[in-house]
Amino acid sequence: AAALFLLSFILFAAPLIEQIPVAALVGVMFMVVIGTFAWTSLKIMHKIPMTDALVIVIVTCVTVYADLAMAVVVGVIISALAYAWNAASRIDARTGVSKEGWKVYRLSGPLFFGSVTGFQDLFDINTDPDDVVVDFMDSRVVDHSGLEAIDALASKYVAAGKRLHLRHLSRDCQKLLEKAGNLIEVSVLEDPDYEVAVDYGDKFETPQKSS
Incomplete structure (x- = not known):
């Protein structure tokens, strides 16, 4: 009903609307603002995440x-960027033991300036064995801050009399390590070669190798 009345005023009753004093319209708009503003949001500002509170203030x-x-456009963009940042800054690791008896940390998530703190908290240097492997199968080093984090971690292991090894680095990560020069004092393990078995009926052959 409100939409139909508004349409009729715009199409047919524009001269009548022009007779209404602007001061009266201002009063009406004040009542509309008071009625539509989400006053409860002021009570929950300290309870919601900081990003959500910032979006509310900026959108207002x-x-x-x-x-x-x-x-609305600005709010959507800020929310999307905040979600992307939170998703990218999360880094996790699963631990295991290799056949050599080394402890293996298999990382998950990118290593960059936003995830350096979380990366450093993943390792337990005091209880780890003499050889520790950081597996980058599901991760990658993105920037120089990631290299510095690896170097700082390696220095801690060296101070504890232990060795840190890197495995499954992507080609771009290896290029970053090469550019870093003497910054990274860890050994990079070569990816193992796996033989591919092919079934030829009554026997198996290994015609080729793959990395």
Whole structure:
């Protein structure tokens, strides 16, 4: 009903609307704002994540400064960037033991300046054996901060009389290590070669190798 009345006013009753004083319209808009503003959001600002609170404040300011459509676009962009950052900064590791008796940390997630702190908290240097392997099968080093984090971790293991090894580095990660020069004081393990068995009926042959 409100939409139909508004449409009729715009199409047919525009001269009548022009007779309404602007001061009266301002009063009406004040009542609309008071009625539509989510006052409960002020009570939960300290309970919700900081990112959500920041989005609420920014969207409100953009709405006042520009318009609601622009505020919605800005809010969506900020929320998407915040989600991408939180997803990218998460790094985890599964632990295991290799056939040599070395402890293996298999990383999951990118190693960059946003995940350096989480990366350092994954390792238990005091209880780890003399040889520790960091497996990058599901991870990659993105920037120089990641290299510095590896170097700092290696220094801690060296101080404890232990050795740190890297495995399954991608080609771009290896290039970063080469450019780093003497920064990284760890050994890079070569990926093992696995023989591919082919069934030829009553016997198996290994015609080729793959890495």
